[in-house]
Amino acid sequence: MRVKDLVGKRIECTCGKVHEIPRIDILLVCAEEVVSSSTNALFLVDENTASLVEVPRERCLLLDGSERVLATMENVEKTMEKLRDYEEIVPIGSGTLTDIARYAAFLIGKDFSCVPTAPSVDAYTSTVAPILVHGVKKTFKAKPPRRIFLDTEILKNALFDLLRAGVGDIAAKVIARMDWVLSNAFTGEYLCDFVWEDLKDVLKEVLKSTPNVLKREEKAVEVLTEGLLVSGLNMTIVGNSRPASGAEHMVSHMVEMYYEEKGKFPPFHGLTVAVGTFVAMKAYELIVNGIELPKEDFSLAERERELKEMFEEEKVREFLKTYKEKKIPKVDLNKARKMILNVYEEYFPLLEDALEEIGVRDLIEDLGRELLAKIVRLSNTIRDRFTVLDILDSERTLKSFSEWVIQQV
Ligand SMILES: [Zn+2]
Ligand SMILES: [Zn+2]
Incomplete structure (x- = not known):
C-alpha cells in the first residue's frame, strides 16, 4: 500500500482496534513552492540545510551546533520563543530538526509541516519526539505534520x-x-x-x-x-x-x-x-x-x-x-x-x-x-x-x- 492511500483513513482492523490514521498532506514539490504555500510560517534550519531552500531571512531561525545540532530541550525552548509570532513551523532538515519543531509546535499549539532533507529515518510521520533533557533521552508526545513536502532533488542529494x-x-x-x-x-x-x-x-x-x-x-x-x-x-x-x-x-x-x-x-x-x-x-x-x-x-x-x-x-x-x-x-x-x-x-x-x-x-x-x-x-x-x-x-x-x-x- 502506498502512503497516500493510508493517510486520513479509519480502519476497523482484524487486531480488534479501530485505527484512525492522521490526515497528512504528502506533497511532491520543488522546495521553492514550500515558501509560497507557507505564508505565515517560521522556517527552522541548521548550517547544513540553510542553503537548500531559499527562505525569507526574517522568517528563518538558524540553530547552530558546534558539529551537529542536537534535539535538546534548550533548542526546543529557543524555537518556541521565536515561534510565538507565527502560525506554523516548517523545519527544513532531517530527524533532529523535525523533532525539535514537532515538539515546540505541540507545546504552544502551533501548526507543523516539514521538509525532509534526507530519507534517513522514519520519524517524519511519527507523533512522538525524542528530546534530550539534561543529557537523558526522553520520548514526548508531540503531533504529526499537517503537510510533508518532498523534493526528490534534495532527498537524493542527501549526505x-x-x-x-x-x-x-x-x-x-x-x-x-x-x-x-x-x-x-x-x-x-x-x-x-x-x-x-x-x-x-x-x-x-x-x-x-x-x-x-x-x-x-x-x-x-x-x-x-x-x-x-x-x-x-x-x-x-x-x-x-x-x-x-x-x-x-x-x-x-x-x-x-x-x-x-x-x-x-x-x-x-x-x-x-x-x-x-x-x-x-x-x-x-x-x-x-x-x-x-x-x-x-x-x-x-x-x-x-x-x-x-x-x-x-x-x-x-x-x-x-x-x-x-x-x-x-x-x-x-x-x-x-x-x-x-x-x-x-x-x-x-x-x-x-x-x-x-x-x-x-x-x-x-x-x-x-x-x-x-x-x-x-x-x-x-x-x-x-x-x-x-x-x-x-x-x-x-x-x-x-x-x-x-x-x-x-
Ligand atoms: Zn490493527
Ligand atoms: Zn529507527
Missing part, C-alpha cells in the same frame, strides 16, 4: 551516510516484525498484522533497490522515502514503536547512549540500527538453522559489573530494575522457528545484500568488535520489550552468542 542510514532504519522492520510475532506467541503481547501488510511490499522494494539508493537514483530514493513514511505511520497507528523497533533498535539505543555518556556524537541513527540488524539476523539464523552454542551463565552480578564499565551508577540501577522486572518466558524453539520461517526465507537474502551494500562490516569495525560484543549481551537490559535476544538469554546462550556474532563479521 551519503544519511542514505546508508535510511536503508539501515528500514531494514530493521523485518526484525521488528519477527520479534513482535514471537512476543505475541510467547508473552501474549498485542499484535497488529495490518501494520506489516501495509509495509511489506514497499519494504521489499527498498531492500532490492539499495544499490540504486546509494547511486542516488530518483526512483529508488522515492521508494526508500515512501517506506520510511509508512513505517512512521505504523507507529502512529499502533501508538508505540513496536512495529518499527525490535532487538536491533535496543542495540542501537545502547550504542547511542554510550556515545552520549562519553560526550561524543554517535553515528547517525540508522547506521547503528544497521549494526543491530546484523546482530539480530545472526540470532535468527541460530534459531532457524538449529545451531547450538555453548550454554554459559551470565550472572546478574556480571551484568552489573559490565554495565558499570559503560554507564554511571544511576543509569545502571535503572537498567537493572527494568531487567529484573522483565518477564522472559521459556520459548519453544521449534514453534518459534515455524512462526518466523516465512518472513525469514522471504526477506533475509534481501536483508543480507542490503546490509552488505551499505557497508555494515565497516560500521562494526568502526564501533569496535569488543564493544559490540558487550553491547550485544547487555542490550536486553535496557527495555521491557521482548526480542530475539531474550530468547538467547533464556537459553543461556546470550554470552556465547555475543562472542560468536563478532566472529561472523
Whole structure:
C-alpha cells in the first residue's frame, strides 16, 4: 500500500482496534513552492540545510551546533520563543530538526509541516519526539505534520551516510516484525498484522533497490522515502514503536547512549540500527538453522559489573530494575522457528545484500568488535520489550552468542 492511500483513513482492523490514521498532506514539490504555500510560517534550519531552500531571512531561525545540532530541550525552548509570532513551523532538515519543531509546535499549539532533507529515518510521520533533557533521552508526545513536502532533488542529494542510514532504519522492520510475532506467541503481547501488510511490499522494494539508493537514483530514493513514511505511520497507528523497533533498535539505543555518556556524537541513527540488524539476523539464523552454542551463565552480578564499565551508577540501577522486572518466558524453539520461517526465507537474502551494500562490516569495525560484543549481551537490559535476544538469554546462550556474532563479521 502506498502512503497516500493510508493517510486520513479509519480502519476497523482484524487486531480488534479501530485505527484512525492522521490526515497528512504528502506533497511532491520543488522546495521553492514550500515558501509560497507557507505564508505565515517560521522556517527552522541548521548550517547544513540553510542553503537548500531559499527562505525569507526574517522568517528563518538558524540553530547552530558546534558539529551537529542536537534535539535538546534548550533548542526546543529557543524555537518556541521565536515561534510565538507565527502560525506554523516548517523545519527544513532531517530527524533532529523535525523533532525539535514537532515538539515546540505541540507545546504552544502551533501548526507543523516539514521538509525532509534526507530519507534517513522514519520519524517524519511519527507523533512522538525524542528530546534530550539534561543529557537523558526522553520520548514526548508531540503531533504529526499537517503537510510533508518532498523534493526528490534534495532527498537524493542527501549526505551519503544519511542514505546508508535510511536503508539501515528500514531494514530493521523485518526484525521488528519477527520479534513482535514471537512476543505475541510467547508473552501474549498485542499484535497488529495490518501494520506489516501495509509495509511489506514497499519494504521489499527498498531492500532490492539499495544499490540504486546509494547511486542516488530518483526512483529508488522515492521508494526508500515512501517506506520510511509508512513505517512512521505504523507507529502512529499502533501508538508505540513496536512495529518499527525490535532487538536491533535496543542495540542501537545502547550504542547511542554510550556515545552520549562519553560526550561524543554517535553515528547517525540508522547506521547503528544497521549494526543491530546484523546482530539480530545472526540470532535468527541460530534459531532457524538449529545451531547450538555453548550454554554459559551470565550472572546478574556480571551484568552489573559490565554495565558499570559503560554507564554511571544511576543509569545502571535503572537498567537493572527494568531487567529484573522483565518477564522472559521459556520459548519453544521449534514453534518459534515455524512462526518466523516465512518472513525469514522471504526477506533475509534481501536483508543480507542490503546490509552488505551499505557497508555494515565497516560500521562494526568502526564501533569496535569488543564493544559490540558487550553491547550485544547487555542490550536486553535496557527495555521491557521482548526480542530475539531474550530468547538467547533464556537459553543461556546470550554470552556465547555475543562472542560468536563478532566472529561472523
Ligand atoms: Zn529507527
Ligand atoms: Zn490493527
